[in-house]
Amino acid sequence: MTEHQLTWRASPAALALTTCAAVALTAGVVGRWWELIVFAAPMLGALGTVMWLPRPAIGVRVEASARMLRCFESESVHFSVDVTACGGAAELEVAPAPSDGYTVEPVGDGDYVVSADRWGRYESALTVTARAGGGLLTASLPVPVTELRVFPLAPPMPTPLPHATLPDRIGAHRTRRFGSGVEFGDIRPHAPGDPLRSVNWPVSARRGRLHVTERIMDRAADVVAVLDTTPQAPGPASESLHRTVRGATQVVQTALQRGDRAGVVVHGLRLRWLGADIGRRQFYRILDTVLDSEAGAAEGTLVPRVALPPRAVVIAFSTMLDTNFALSLLELRRRGHVVVAVDVLRGPPFEYELDPMTGRMWRLERRNMYRNMGVLGVPVVAWDDDSALDLALALADRARRRSGALR
Structure with a gap:
């Protein structure tokens, strides 16, 4: 949860009312046309209502469903955001912030889908527009919501491993040495210390003496x-x-x-x-x-x-x-x-x-x-x-x- 301060300014409607009232008052006073002064009175009254309306909010509180999102290229991930006003009253409108690296699309009330076509780190943001004072005050600011990490996609084709002396650890790479493994290597006469499970009984029966099957060692890299x-x-x-x-x-x-x-x-x-x-x-x-x-x-x-x-x-x-x-x-x-x-x-x-x-x-x-x-x-x-x-x-x-x- 993060809080962001709002900077209020006059809305376009307030600027239009102020301009019209100022022009009408100036023309009425200079030309002594009381009709223009009467015409400007309602606009001045509308501007003065800001003093009696509820106090504008001093900031917004943003709470996202996740602080960090992970996905692969061209994938989309869902997240939800709850934006509320704090320290006063304001009408909030939330929209995705424009960006060249990623895309944010709304799918519901406070729910969004974000995706990116290229790997990298992105700070997904939303644009919060606040209105107060009967629409006479407005504030807008981009709000960072969550960090998006997009992982690169690699082709499914396996890459060969350069020939090297591998460490003594069981794995899936065939070596040129004999030992524990599953691939057939050779058949040799039995020697003291050979395990009984390595005895090749068909060959031993044909040759009249014990022979064992040697396996090629499989090692990991x-x-x-x-x-x-x-x-x-x-x-x-x-x-x-x-x-x-x-x-x-x-x-x-x-x-x-x-x-x-x-x-x-x-x-x-x-x-x-x-x-x-x-x-x-x-x-x-x-x-x-x-x-x-x-x-x-x-x-x-x-x-x-x-x-x-x-x-x-x-x-x-x-x-x-x-x-x-x-x-x-x-x-x-x-x-x-x-x-x-x-x-x-x-x-x-x-x-x-x-x-x-x-x-x-x-x-x-x-x-x-x-x-x-x-x-x-x-x-x-x-x-x-x-x-x-x-x-x-x-x-x-x-x-x-x-x-x-x-x-």
Whole structure:
């Protein structure tokens, strides 16, 4: 519940009465026309009734059904608002406030539906118009009602995970080692210490001695999405933030659906992170962390060691225009993490079209940067199509393994 103070002013009707009365009185006194003075008397009486009418309210009290609303893009969510006058009398009229980011539609007495087509944080507001003094006084103010958090929608296509040494934790990723699992690996002669349930009785009966079935170990991974949210120059670079958030959402969503632990690091003017965890609740916590990235956290450019679990798989989304961000990725690779960078920039980051020679030099420079980062152990892959992130990550993993074999 919040209270907002009203600032009263003369209504259009009061201004019209005052103007007509002033003109009639002036003309009547100057021209000595008593008829005009009689004509202005009722208007002056109407203006004077404000002194005998109930005292105007000093403010309005707003009570919303929820302080925070959450939904995904293009979804709608209901909320109700109760607006009352406090400290006096007033006639209130409530209407949705105009906004470019979201839409509020009334569906009943005090009930509204709000929706937004793009992810982000919005402060949904209503416009309260108050009238008092028989319509001679009016006040209008926008009233913030509730905070709307719109989460990005990610394509349902799963994203592949780069090959890495996974931690010793049961999961859904096949490894090259034998141990506890469900996938068939091999059959070998029985050795002391093998559990009885692993004995393959049909093979043992045919060969005349005990044989056991080995299974391929299934392990879980720790996946951390790193987002580059540093301010970019106006143009294609600044518009790439939308693709950065959407790609990170798809990676995190896929990891959590596999049963892996997922976390996020937002790398911008301020550094903010959320440790890796599992479950559906972690998915919404990650989205909240991304939306709250401007709220402030630790300063610095390098990702702290506590933000990433050991041997975590790091998938970074960036325009690759910030040198500090590239250096932070190299530092993560030096710590032993598997790092893959996804370039979300489409073409040159300039608002105007480049001439053919300059455009070719730009492409050569980017290709050289890709090669240098790959040699240092951080493959960079371009993400040209919004619906082909899985193909981009597959190419990045292939390039990483090829560069590792060459070294």
